Amino acid sequence: MATEIKVIVCGFGRVGREFAKLVHEKAERMRTAYSLDAVIVGIGELNGSLHHTRGLDAAKTADAFERAGSFADHPSLKADWQGLDLIRSAQADVLIETTPTEVRTGEPALSHIREALARGIHVVSANKGPFIRAYRELTGLAREKKVSLKISAAAAAALPTIDVAETCLAGAEILEVEGVLNGTTNFILTRMRTNGRNYEEALAEAQALGIAETDPTLDVEGFDTANKLALITNVCMGADLTPEDVERTGIAGMSLAEVQSASAAGKIMRLVGAARRDEAGRVSARVAPALLPPDHPLAGVEGAEKGITYTSDTMDRVTVVGGKSDPRGAAAALLKDFINIYRHS
């Protein structure tokens, strides 16, 4: 007997659509393995939202949206509804938040999440912004309302980070986090080291492959790594850092000679985000190119792959590497968070 769970998806970009497709594709497994029947009752978009209390055919809707770029004349269209209207009106159990977010303000995701939590709706977010800006507020609100707030996809798509610390290292005190958290910069540094490309060539290659954005600033200046590191550190080490609290050096303009001389000395250069708790209990965090010895567990994280190492008091060093980092990987992370809201261990 599967429990019906009513779901709203806010933001129907690539990740939101992949989530809708995955819910369709995994419907049978969700029922048999987890006794869950996820029904998407609403999809929120800037130019009008869909709402149907008995459920939308989400996979078909995703395909149609991909073709038309809008919900066009969908029978369930509420042309004047945006995400917030949907959250207020649909009787949902879970909000899946995937809107494009302005990292500086966290909006519009922040308002969506606040509204959902206040209404007792569980939240699963692929958005970093709201948690970078209002982490304590949102977790406090979730606790008060006794609902779940899960952000695996925001931290590093399908690479498990936060849930490893919370579940697999439960009871251990995390003393240090080190992460290769940005695939673009790791790809660039890997190409420089293994193929002798200079920075501009490696960046151009990453852009040609769709790994780097046209404006790569967010990645190459270390902002993305700092955002993820702040998020992970706040959850796993009980810190309360904003990305501005993270000391940050990127890899923009890195000289080939520097990468190669590190390599000649047996070290591997990667952009590492690291947070440590000092003896006074304060957590400090920094992002910078680091020269890893070959036996460091993140030394082998090559190309666009990511990885994270936790050092704890009772379990020593545990490293997780891999995980699909495309929209389908992010959607799979949303789905796992969704399942884990209801799964009893």
Next chain:
Amino acid sequence: MATEIKVIVCGFGRVGREFAKLVHEKAERMRTAYSLDAVIVGIGELNGSLHHTRGLDAAKTADAFERAGSFADHPSLKADWQGLDLIRSAQADVLIETTPTEVRTGEPALSHIREALARGIHVVSANKGPFIRAYRELTGLAREKKVSLKISAAAAAALPTIDVAETCLAGAEILEVEGVLNGTTNFILTRMRTNGRNYEEALAEAQALGIAETDPTLDVEGFDTANKLALITNVCMGADLTPEDVERTGIAGMSLAEVQSASAAGKIMRLVGAARRDEAGRVSARVAPALLPPDHPLAGVEGAEKGITYTSDTMDRVTVVGGKSDPRGAAAALLKDFINIYRHS
């Protein structure tokens, strides 16, 4: 407000005692971070058990037991009680099972676990035996009685394996598991490759360091890896394998020339346990020395360390490496399972 949880520990060997010490050491953190107050009300041993409804001073008891080798004249001693009597008489919420177990029969742990589950007591086990012998029966019983049955410590001490698959990859279908699951054999092969030791020399070194047993059969013939692989595969891939179903080739007597020629060809030899699902849905498993290419995620798992790689349909390849593998690491794994019974995600 912490919830008091009454705990029985069966088996007071190194792992059981480390667990008792950890409960003491982590009492404050357990209360503040998890709202749990673990009270050890009973300790079961072959030559008499301890029982005190209001709780034993477990850390002190562990120290005393280490000195005396028995509970001697402890005021709470029930001289004629063994584990089973304790489980029947103590009003416990959780059984921590760490008795030395005969892998062939799974006893006495199997009887302990059956009895506890039947009484509605959650079970956390560091023992593989019962799950190798009666996995379906025990999980069925736990489901029927609506209690948790957790076995992280049995699978690979502090290296997270089962919980990564169950939680961090929830919703994904595991298509393949590959693991370097035995520290002793990995240490031997690493020493052969990096230090030019022959098999006998590397084994002797492992024995001198306390990594290998005097009789290394269980490790070097691949039995330990097969046991762990069967366990992990049953939980994570829904298989129902006994260790005898696992094709098995060990590393005993491995020639140095073979390790070195692999190395010269750019491959790294490790003892790998691997399970795959074929197109008909059948799971097959084997343990054998494997030549890993240097970019394989388990290639870097050196010395006595362990690692596991899951390949799934939606998240690709996720690898976990590390984790303390001594009795304290195993105790930390027991503690995390204990916490996760009560932790709401």
